[in-house]
Amino acid sequence: MEAENQIQVDLGHLLAFDPYHHFASPPKSREDLVTECLRAGTKLVQAITDGLFNLSATEAIEGPLVKLPKPTTRLPREKHLPRPKPPTKWEMFAKSKGIQKRKKNKVLWDEQTDSWKRSYGYDRVNDDADVPIIEAKMTDEPGSDPFAKRKEEKKKRVEKTEKNRLQNLKQAAKVGALPSHVQLAATALPITGTQAAPKKITKDELGNVAGLAATATASGGKFDKKVAGEKAVKHQGKHRKFLPAAEGSGMGNREKEQTDKVLSKLMARNSHEILNVGKAVSMYNVKKQRDGRNQKGRSSFDSSSKLKPNGKPMKGDKKSPYQKSRKGGSHGGGASRKGKVD
């Protein structure tokens, strides 16, 4: 009987579980099911309150306050356990040298003002920047400002500490233990390879750029206000000439000239690819006529292509699509054959 009545109670979660509950008979209707479930629920809640009210209670304003025990059912966490921070560079150094942390006072006695002043922050004791007179040393150069020098040194110190802090945070971020309120953001894209030195602009380059800017205006930089000491623009005037909008079409037609110039340039550049078919045909015909006339009067050797100095075909002898068939041609026959071998 006792084993049957074992209800698992977890007070930490206010949870009760009855693993032995079953329906004696399948419930006939919905209401039966509900009442049966409520009965089981009541039994379980009673078991929890039995345990709860027997805990030692302290009196609070609203009523008895009870300290809950730790829950027995384990539930998964929602986030990972906080990772320990890796030691900073200073901490590692201090550990290796055995340097102990010393407790510093927040306020210190200031002799000059006879008061307690902060050791850091606004209105602090022994502030480096508040000194009114700095005595000159023998090693000082004349004309150097010791106050400015002190400021510079402080700036350098601050930069160094910031750099060290960044390095420490980067180390922590590598392990995954960055503090929750800190984010590291990249300010510039990483430069692969060696870091490029910043380019120094020469006087000439600067002048060129200034000139460019000046002539970019519509009036070509003629009416720009000049700074004292600025020299005149090197290539003054407009760099582009626009043709008039309306012009007659005659001999001096500049637009026609322009387009003709462009066309001739194009043709000249690509002339080796262009085949002037009509010209090739007429050249071929003329050559053939000439050869035919010559063939009647000359020996074969002179005109054989094999004895020519280069052995190259003559310039006009291109294979013409309009080539006449040689068979049964009027100039056929004869032992020697003239012209290139096709």
Add this chain to the structure above:
Amino acid sequence: MMKINTPKKKRVLRELEKRAPKLVETGKKTLILQGLKTSNVLNSVLKEIYHLKRDSAVRYTRKNDNIRPFESGGETSLEFFSQKTDCSIFVYGNTSKKRPDNIIIGRTYDHQIYDLVEVGVENFKPMESFKYDKKLAPQVGSKPFITFAGEGFESIDELKHLKEVLLDLFRGEVVESLSLVGLDRVYVITAVSSDRVFLTHCAVRLKKSGSVVPRIELVEVGPSMDLVVRRHRLPNESLRKEAMRISTDGLKKKIKNVVGDSIQGKVGKIYMPDQKVSSSGILDRVVTYCQVLNTKLFW
């Protein structure tokens, strides 16, 4: 080149610290959202769950069509929302012909999906349909009793998983001490068959009984529904091990003001309040006493 960004406002700093991982966790926030198609039943179910968990839940009312938790690519949206709202349990409702009135309850670990349970809702009765004495109505945010009854919760895998997920969903804030006056609600969950679970929300009435322990009476107030388990996905072993880790560092209490245990033994400092010796008149009395002594000695 890197830059250190710290929040410029204290409010932002407080929010960030709330979201940072803690040694002992104090309760998960719930995200309630829906898919492309929802039925009336589903709408009211999601609304009621939101009302039950008012302070620790976020409800999204827009339709999301790219959330498919059981598919490998369909979890990215959920993980993004979990990151954005800092919620580690989500309740996603969707209706389709194959799975009518479907709810997927899932948990996340480190904003990655940890496990999922898919249940169908049947025989849903909303809060308005229950008639009861208004004085018994449970308060928002009170810590509930949670009861499970049925052998199925121990023997069947899906029901065991569902039990764990429902416990995580319904338990309130994790607190160390509890006021016994504020116990007013209970979730009664019964395993009806091998895949069906009956869930109802009741108010608790503590009645006088002979002993210190009061007699319990349950009154049904809240939504009641049948949950039919459809699919579930358990977490993979390594993730489960990592999520269940407990750290013992935080359990040691920090003892202040005690130093030097080795040779001297325990040494502590006692701080006395400022004894105003000069103004209390004791010095005058001492002086007078010495004068009297002096006169007595020399005379």
